[in-house]
Each structure stands twice: as structure tokens, then as C-alpha cells.
Amino acid sequence: MSKTLTRMDLSEAVFREVGLSRNESAQLVESVLNHMSDALVRGETVKISSFGTFSVRDKAARVGRNPKTGEEVPILPRRVLTFRPSHLMKDRVAAGNKTEA
């Protein structure tokens, strides 16, 4: 069964890798996520080699529709984040989840 990892599991990985306290490991995970978020909010692309690329795209305004009521609703222009996994990540994820035929 698949499970869900959280920040705690990432801190645990940092803790195992380098002999820091669990508390400091958790803070480092937080710093990494904060620096990535801040760069994206500034409009920068975050490119992590062999992992993937996070980029911010501008979406134009358009008219949407409430699928339930059919009512038209304006969708304002907005910035969205897209993640493009590296080839290495795609290959490893595909290989790891391959179901035996």
C-alpha cells in the first residue's frame, strides 16, 4: 500500500545523512523549502539538476463556467506554478512502479 511522507520523513533522511540533531535537521528542510518558495514568488525558475524544474507561468484572464450550475464566472489573470520532472526522475519513477505483466 502506498503511504504519504511528510516533512518529518525528509528531516529523518537529513538526520541519517549528517549527524545533526533532529531539530536542526527539521529546520534545514524548512529552509530549503522556504528558499525555493521565495525564489518562485520573486518569479524565478528553480532548477534542481537531476530532480526537476519549477517554473512560474502567467495565465491570462478567461471566462470559466461553474460545471454544476452552468453559470459563467470570470477567472482573473493569475500566476501558476508548474513542475517539470527531470528525465532521471521520470525514469526512476517509471522503473520503480513498473507492474510485472
Next chain:
Amino acid sequence: MIRSELIQKIADENPHLFQRDVERIVNAIFEEIIEALSRGDRVELRGFGAFSVKKRDARTGRNPRTGESVEVEEKHVPFFKTGKLLRDRLNGNA
């Protein structure tokens, strides 16, 4: 921002750590995410976003150059959904 710049920022904030340890720390985080997805697990980082694996069904594709049909096998691909806080921050609402 690229990986080395991220490592540099973390190193600058943590002068008590060796640069090579900061490198190992940052790499361990990304490696853990890839390993989790390779096992079919999800990684949920509240406020930032969630990484998961999506299944793509087998389909009959076409070589766009020759028009020839090719069988494409079922496969699993990584997927990222932006967290609410980050999405709001991108639009200046937080």
C-alpha cells in the same frame, strides 16, 4: 535559482556547517523524494505542495514523423500539485 545557489544560501545561513555537509543535506532531501515516488509513495509538504505518482494507461500512439502506430505501455509519471499557501503567495495574497 539552481541547485548550487540553493546550497550556497543554506551554507551562508549555517556557517557552523561544512559546505560539503550542506551539499549532502540538500541532496538527501531531493533523493528522498525521488525514492518515495519510485516506491509509489506520495510526499506531502504542507504549504509548499505535494509530489505524487500518476498512472498513464497504455495507449496506441503514433510516430508523428511517419504516421506509424506504436503501442505505448502503461507507465507511471511524477506529478506535483502546488500547495495552497504557495499558490496564494504567488498571487500576492499571503
